[in-house]
Amino acid sequence: xxxxxxxxxxxxxxxxxxxxxxxxxxxxxxxxxxxxxxxxxxxxxxxxxxxxxxxxxxxxxxxxxxxxxxxxxxxxxxxxxxxxxxxxxxxxxxxxxxxxxxxxxxxxxxxxxxxxxxxxxxxxxxxxxxxxxxxxxxxxxxxxxxxxxxxxxxxxxxxxxxxxxxxxxxxxxxxxxxxxxxxxxxxxxxxxxxxxxxxxxxxxxxxxxxxxxxxxxxxxxxxxxxxxxxxxxxxxxxxxxxxxxxxxxxxxxxxxxxxxxxxxxxxxxxxxxxxxxxxxxxxxxxxxxxxxxxxxxxxxxxxxxxxxxxxxxxxxxxxxx
Ligand code: PEP
Ligand code: MG
Numbered sequence: 146x147x148x149x150x151x152x153x154x155x156x157x158x159x160x161x162x163x164x165x166x167x168x169x170x171x172x173x174x175x176x177x178x179x180x181x182x183x184x185x186x187x188x189x190x191x192x193x194x195x196x197x198x199x200x201x202x203x204x205x206x207x208x209x210x211x212x213x214x215x216x217x218x219x220x221x222x223x224x225x226x227x228x229x230x231x232x233x234x235x236x237x238x239x240x241x242x243x244x245x246x247x248x249x250x251x252x253x254x255x256x257x258x259x260x261x262x263x264x265x266x267x268x269x270x271x272x273x274x275x276x277x278x279x280x281x282x283x284x285x286x287x288x289x290x291x292x293x294x295x296x297x298x299x300x301x302x303x304x305x306x307x308x309x310x311x312x313x314x315x316x317x318x319x320x321x322x323x324x325x326x327x328x329x330x331x332x333x334x335x336x337x338x339x340x341x342x343x344x345x346x347x348x349x350x351x352x353x354x355x356x357x358x359x360x361x362x363x364x365x366x367x368x369x370x371x372x373x374x375x376x377x378x379x380x381x382x383x384x385x386x387x388x389x390x391x392x393x394x395x396x397x398x399x400x401x402x403x404x405x406x407x408x409x410x411x412x413x414x415x416x417x418x419x420x421x422x423x424x425x426x427x428x429x430x431x432x433x434x435x436x437x438x439x440x441x442x443x444x445x446x447x448x449x450x451x452x453x454x455x456x457x458x459x460x461x462x463x464x465x466x
Contacts, residue, residue: 153432156435168185169420171192175213181427190421194228195233208273227421230267230287233259234253235253260299264302285321324347351401358371358372382398407463408462
């Protein structure tokens with residue numbers, strides 16, 4: 146019941162034993178923030194920037210991008226906004242950017258790989274985000290990270306962007322937080338290593354599930370095999386959360402699993418305290434949080450991690466929640 150759930154808008158997402166959870170929204174532009182705040186979201190866990198690059202004939206200039214990010218920062222009124230650098234390629238193509246036709250676009254030239262190759266495009270976006278960062282609490286997130294070298298390269302280019310702005314006398318938040326998407330299995334497995342390079346992780350279960358199970362997320366013929374409750378996927382997620390917590394960096398989840406009511410307590414049992422989703426999903430997840438406690442979450446976690454298949458896991462979760 147949507148109107149009833151909207152009444153939860155000003156209720157804090159705290160469990161019955163006092164654990165505070167963060168619920169934020171996934172957005173594509175500043176206007177999406179209206180819904181996030183209407184549904185009680187506390188900020189933005191994922192701002193996809195692809196929309197800014199789509200439906201036009203050329204790349205947006207630094208100033209066009211700056212306006213876009215600044216508008217979002219101002220509208221967020223001091224609440225955190227994680228801005229993800231461009232994630233084109235794969236399922237997200239640009240008409241004016243003549244990317245080569247590839248046999249395996251999901252395994253190809255995309256996202257951070259393009260940015261580390263076309264550093265001109267990357268620096269332009271980074272400068273625009275940096276300049277907007279003085280108008281709110283913006284954070285930068287890199288998508289499709291597979292290795293620690295990519296993180297280091299991206300940070301080097303970010304440093305260069307900062308130096309160029311400083312030389313030009315332009316203001317930016319020098320302490321802007323840097324995070325990465327964990328959505329490739331190698332990143333999930335090496336979360337302990339990656340945690341030393343960044344301020345936060347955000348788990349992208351959409352791609353993590355696709356790559357872990359080798360199931361194309363767009364292919365309807367095999368959609369029944371696309372299964373985030375597969376024990377292999379769950380173990381990777383568990384590793385990412387525990388390594389982030391062990392290394393004292395922040396960890397959130399912005400993939401679709403974050404909005405699945407069947408997964409909420411399981412993920413909390415793993416130690417996840419930050420969920421980002423489409424705005425309309427926030428109330429239902431909040432309702433689960435305010436009616437449960439961490440010991441139940443731990444109990445669910447222990448039971449699920451002892452199971453060897455997702456049918457049993459789903460059956461158990463459906464009867465427990
Ligand atoms: C993900 O992969 O889980 C994710 C949040 O990013 P996108 O859906 O934009 O690939
Ligand atoms: Mg992704």
